Amino acid sequence: MGRHPLSLLIVVLSIMLLPYGYTWKEYRIRRSIDLSAANPLISDTKLPTDLVPSGYSLFLHPVLEKSTFSGRVNITMMCAKATNQINLHAHHDLTVDELDLEVVKLDGNSKVSIRRVDRVPKKPLLVIYFHESLTVGTAYEVRLKFNGNIWENVEGIFEGKYKQQSTNGGSDTAGAESEGVGETEEHSFIGTYFRPHHARRVFPCFDEPSYKVPFNVSIVRPRTHHVLFNTMLERTEDLTANGDAKHVIDVFKQTPPISTFTLGFLVSDLQEVPSLSDEKDDERMKPAIRIWSRRDFQKNVADVQQRVKLALKKLQDYWGVQLPLEKLDVVALPGFSYVKPADNWGLIVFKESELMRGYYNLAQELVYQWLGSWITPHWWSDAHVNKAIAGFLSADTAIKIDGGDEFEGKYPMTILYSIYYEFSKRYPHSRITAMKQETTCSKTELVLRMLNYTLGEDTFRRGMQRFIQHREYKTFYGDDVWEALTKQAHLDQRLCESVTVNDVVNSWITKDRIPMVKVVRSYENRSATVTQRLYLRERPHDVPEQDKMLWWIPLVVVRQDRLNFGNISAIKWMKQVREVTLDELPGSDEFIIVNPEEIGPFPVNYDERNWNLLASFLQKEESRTMIPVYTRAKLLHDAWNLAYAGDLSFGTAFNMTLFMKYERNHLVWNPVFTLIDHIGRHIDMSAVHKKFEMYVRTLLTPLYEELVTNQQENEEMWKANLRSLAKNFLCRAGYKPCIEEAQRAFKKWMDSPDPDAGNPNMTMKKPSSVANQFICPVFKWGTREEWEFGLQRVINFPETRVKSERTYLLKTLAGCPSQPFKIDRLLNIMVLEDNGNFTDNDISLIFKMLSGGSSGYSTLFNFLKNNWDAIKLR
Numbered sequence: 093m094g095r096h097p098l099s100l101l102i103v104v105l106s107i108m109l110l111p112y113g114y115t116w117k118e119y120r121i122r123r124s125i126d127l128s129a130a131n132p133l134i135s136d137t138k139l140p141t142d143l144v145p146s147g148y149s150l151f152l153h154p155v156l157e158k159s160t161f162s163g164r165v166n167i168t169m170m171c172a173k174a175t176n177q178i179n180l181h182a183h184h185d186l187t188v189d190e191l192d193l194e195v196v197k198l199d200g201n202s203k204v205s206i207r208r209v210d211r212v213p214k215k216p217l218l219v220i221y222f223h224e225s226l227t228v229g230t231a232y233e234v235r236l237k238f239n240g241n242i243w244e245n246v247e248g249i250f251e252g253k254y255k256q257q258s259t260n261g262g263s264d265t266a267g268a269e270s271e272g273v274g275e276t277e278e279h280s281f282i283g284t285y286f287r288p289h290h291a292r293r294v295f296p297c298f299d300e301p302s303y304k305v306p307f308n309v310s311i312v313r314p315r316t317h318h319v320l321f322n323t324m325l326e327r328t329e330d331l332t333a334n335g336d337a338k339h340v341i342d343v344f345k346q347t348p349p350i351s352t353f354t355l356g357f358l359v360s361d362l363q364e365v366p367s368l369s370d371e372k373d374d375e376r377m378k379p380a381i382r383i384w385s386r387r388d389f390q391k392n393v394a395d396v397q398q399r400v401k402l403a404l405k406k407l408q409d410y411w412g413v414q415l416p417l418e419k420l421d422v423v424a425l426p427g428f429s430y431v432k433p434a435d436n437w438g439l440i441v442f443k444e445s446e447l448m449r450g451y452y453n454l455a456q457e458l459v460y461q462w463l464g465s466w467i468t469p470h471w472w473s474d475a476h477v478n479k480a481i482a483g484f485l486s487a488d489t490a491i492k493i494d495g496g497d498e499f500e501g502k503y504p505m506t507i508l509y510s511i512y513y514e515f516s517k518r519y520p521h522s523r524i525t526a527m528k529q530e531t532t533c534s535k536t537e538l539v540l541r542m543l544n545y546t547l548g549e550d551t552f553r554r555g556m557q558r559f560i561q562h563r564e565y566k567t568f569y570g571d572d573v574w575e576a577l578t579k580q581a582h583l584d585q586r587l588c589e590s591v592t593v594n595d596v597v598n599s600w601i602t603k604d605r606i607p608m609v610k611v612v613r614s615y616e617n618r619s620a621t622v623t624q625r626l627y628l629r630e631r632p633h634d635v636p637e638q639d640k641m642l643w644w645i646p647l648v649v650v651r652q653d654r655l656n657f658g659n660i661s662a663i664k665w666m667k668q669v670r671e672v673t674l675d676e677l678p679g680s681d682e683f684i685i686v687n688p689e690e691i692g693p694f695p696v697n698y699d700e701r702n703w704n705l706l707a708s709f710l711q712k713e714e715s716r717t718m719i720p721v722y723t724r725a726k727l728l729h730d731a732w733n734l735a736y737a738g739d740l741s742f743g744t745a746f747n748m749t750l751f752m753k754y755e756r757n758h759l760v761w762n763p764v765f766t767l768i769d770h771i772g773r774h775i776d777m778s779a780v781h782k783k784f785e786m787y788v789r790t791l792l793t794p795l796y797e798e799l800v801t802n803q804q805e806n807e808e809m810w811k812a813n814l815r816s817l818a819k820n821f822l823c824r825a826g827y828k829p830c831i832e833e834a835q836r837a838f839k840k841w842m843d844s845p846d847p848d849a850g851n852p853n854m855t856m857k858k859p860s861s862v863a864n865q866f867i868c869p870v871f872k873w874g875t876r877e878e879w880e881f882g883l884q885r886v887i888n889f890p891e892t893r894v895k896s897e898r899t900y901l902l903k904t905l906a907g908c909p910s911q912p913f914k915i916d917r918l919l920n921i922m923v924l925e926d927n928g929n930f931t932d933n934d935i936s937l938i939f940k941m942l943s944g945g946s947s948g949y950s951t952l953f954n955f956l957k958n959n960w961d962a963i964k965l966r
Contacts (some may be wrong), residue, residue: 195234620677749791
C-alpha cells in the first residue's frame with residue numbers, strides 16, 4: 093500500500109518543530125485540559141444599558157414525548173436612557189413568535205407601537221424596534237411566545253433516560269443497573285443547565301450575570317412526574333378543563349433576585365431519599381435539605397444528607413451568615429453526562445458517581461450558593477476569582493471535616509506541581525486562551541492559600557466575611573475581594589498601611605509566570621542574600637522582559653536551631669524588589685528552610701552548603717520526621733526541578749534523594765517518580781544510563797519489597813498506588829524479579845495454540861492493566877525472539893479484535909525497547925518496506941512514541957538522517 097510522501101514529511105517536520113524539551117505526551121496534555129465555557133464570554137459584547145430588567149414571569153411547557161418545549165415570558169423593565177429599541181438574548185435554536193409579540197407601557201397599560209423585530213445574524217440577539225423612543229424613568233413589559241427543541245447535550249433544556257427494575261419483581265440491590273435482573277422500565281426526565289449563558293436557549297432574556305431580578309415561574313409536568321425548582325412549590329393547577337388530563341401546572345414561589353444562569357429545574361420521577369436523622373431535627377433545619385435519586389440507587393446516597401448538613405454548617409460558620417434558602421435539593425441524576433454539576437439556586441444536580449465521594453464536591457457546590465448564586469461576579473472576567481475562592485474554601489472545608497481523606501493528602505501539591513510545570517515553559521499554555529484561564533484560576537487559588545497563611549487564618553476569614561457583607565443578591569468585582577482583605581489586614585495589623593492585598597495579588601495573577609527565589613548564605617556574617625527571578629525549566633532562557641518581572645514574595649524562614657513549622661509569619665516581604673538581605677541567621681553548621689509547607693507557589697534554591705546540610709539532616713532517622721511531609725516533598729521537588737532547569741548540580745539533587753531509602757510517605761515519593769521519568773527519558777543508552785537504572789533499582793527496591801511484604805486486603809488506596817508505581821518503575825529499570833515475572837506471563841502467550849486470538853493473560857480475573865504491564869518489560873529487557881513475536885502479532889492482528897489492543901502493542905513495540913536494533917527493524921518495515929499492514933496513522937503514532945525518549949529520539953534521528961533520500965522518494 094503506497095503512501096503519499098507529503099503525509100510522512102508533515103509528521104517528521106511536526107516532530108522537528110516541537111519546542112526543545114517538549115514530548116508528544118506533554119503536547120497532548122496541554123491540548124486536552126478541560127476548558128471553562130465562560131472564557132469566550134469575557135470579550136463578548138454586553139447588552140446596552142438603556143433598559144434594566146426588574147422581573148420575569150415565565151411559563152414553560154416541556155413535552156417529554158416529542159422532545160420539544162413551548163412557553164411565554166413577560167419581562168418587566170425600566171427605561172434608564174432614551175432608546176427606540178429593546179435588545180434581548182435569544183439563541184438561534186429558539187423560535188420566537190414575532191407576530192404575536194407586544195410591548196406594554198405599564199403606566200396606563202398602553203401598547204407601544206412596534207416598527208419591526210429583527211434576529212441579528214451570527215449573534216444570539218432579538219431586537220425590537222419602535223417608531224418612537226421609550227420614555228426615561230417609565231416601566232415597560234415585553235410579552236413574548238416561543239418554542240424550541242430539547243436536546244440530549246447538556247445546554248439549556250436537556251433530556252435523558254434511565255432504566256430501573258420494576259417494582260413488581262426482583263431484587264432491590266443498591267446501585268444495580270437492573271438490566272438482566274427481572275423486568276426493567278425506562279424512565280424519562282428533563283433538566284436544565286443554564287451556566288454560563290444557556291438561558292437564552294430556552295427563553296428571550298437579559299442573559300448576563302449582572303442582571304439579578306426575581307422570577308415567577310410555572311411549569312407543566314406529567315402527573316407521573318414532579319418538578320424540582322429553585323424555590324418551593326406554591327400550588328398545582330389542573331389542566332382537565334383544557335382537555336388535558338395527563339398534565340398539571342406547578343406554580344412556584346417567587347425567587348429572590350437571581351441571575352439567569354442560576355435559574356433551573358428538573359422534571360423527573362426520582363424519589364426522595366429517606367432521612368437518617370430525627371424528623372424533628374429535619375423540621376428545624378434551615379434550609380430543609382432533600383436528597384433525590386432513582387429508587388435502585390438510594391442506598392448509595394443514604395448518607396449524603398448528613399454530609400451536606402455537616403459541610404453546610406462548616407461553611408455557615410466560615411461566612412458567619414446563613415444562606416437565605418427555604419430548601420436545598422441535591423439530586424443524583426442517572427445518565428447526567430456533563431463534567432460539572434448544575435449548581436442552581438437551591439437546586440444542585442450531580443452525576444451519580446460524584447455524590448458517592450467525600451466532601452470536596454459537595455462543599456464546592458455549596459460555596460457556589462454563597463458566591464455565585466447569592467453574590468455573583470459582575471462579569472465573566474471575574475469568574476476565575478469566584479472559582480478560585482470556591483476551590484480553596486471547599487478544600488479547606490473537606491480537610492477540616494475529615495482531614496481531606498479523598499485527596500490522600502495531595503492537596504494542594506497536585507495543583508502546585510502542575511502550575512510549576514506549566515508556567516516554567518518558554519511558551520505557557522501554548523497560547524491557548526482558555527487553558528490560560530484555567531491555570532490562572534489555579535494560581536489564584538494558591539495565592540489565596542498563601543494569604544490565608546501569611547495574613548493569618550482569622551484575619552483572612554474576617555476579610556472574606558467583610559467582603560460578602562451588604563452584597564446579598566448583588567454582584568461583585570474581583571478587586572472587591574482584595575479590598576476587603578486589605579481593610580481587615582490593616583485593622584488586625586497584619587499588613588502595614590502602605591501595602592494593599594491588591595498589590596500582592598496583582599503581582600501574581602497578572603503574569604503567566606512564577607518566580608524562583610535563590611538564597612545564598614554568608615556563613616561568617618550569619619546573613620543571606622535573597623534574590624528573585626523568573627523560573628524557567630526549558631532552555632534557552634530567552635523570555636522577553638523577564639528582567640522586569642518581579643513579585644511580592646513572603647519570606648517565611650524555618651531554622652535548624654528553632655525547628656518551628658507552626659510559625660508561618662513572614663519575617664520579610666520582597667516588595668517587588670530584586671534582592672533583599674536576611675540577618676541573624678543560625679551558625680554555619682545549621683540549615684535554613686525558606687517557604688516551608690509550600691506557603692507560596694514558588695521554588696527555592698540554596699547555596700550548595702545549605703543543600704548538603706539539609707541532605708545530611710534528612711538521612712538521620714531520628715531527625716528526618718522533624719521536618720513535615722509537605723516540606724520534605726518540597727525540598728525534593730525543588731532540588732530535582734532546579735537541577736533539570738540547569739540551576740543546580742545533579743550531584744546535589746541526587747544527594748537530596750539519599751534519605752528516600754528510609755522514606756515511606758507516598759506524598760514525598762510522588763515527585764520522585766515524575767522526576768525519574770523526566771530524567772530517564774533524557775539520558776541516552778550509555779554507561780550513564782545504566783548507572784541511572786542501577787540507582788533507581790537501589791532506591792526503589794526496599795520500598796517495593798516492604799510494601800509487598802506488608803500488603804493487606806483492606807489497605808489504604810495510597811499504599812496500593814505506591815506499590816504499583818514502584819513496581820512499574822522497577823520494571824523499567826531492569827528489576828530482575830519483575831522481568832522474570834513478565835517473561836513467565838508472556839511465555840503463556842507465545843505457547844498458546846492461537847496467539848493471534850489475544851493475550852491469554854487477559855483472561856485472568858484482573859484488570860487489563862495487570863496483563864498489559866507484562867508486555868513493556870519483555871519488549872525492553874527480553875530477547876529478540878520475544879520482541880519479534882510481538883511484531884508478528886501486530887502484523888497478523890485479526891480484524892475481529894478490538895483495535896485498541898493493536899494500538900497498545902504498537903506503542904510498546906516502539907516505546908519500550910532499550911536496544912536500537914529493535915527500533916531500527918520496526919522503522920525499516922513501516923517506512924522503507926512496502927508493508928501493507930501499517931498505515932500513515934501507525935507511522936505517526938510510532939514517531940510520537942520515539943520522540944518522547946532519548947533512546948528512541950536518537951535512533952529515529954539517525955534513521956531519518958541515514959535514509960533521508962529514500963524517505964523523500966516515498
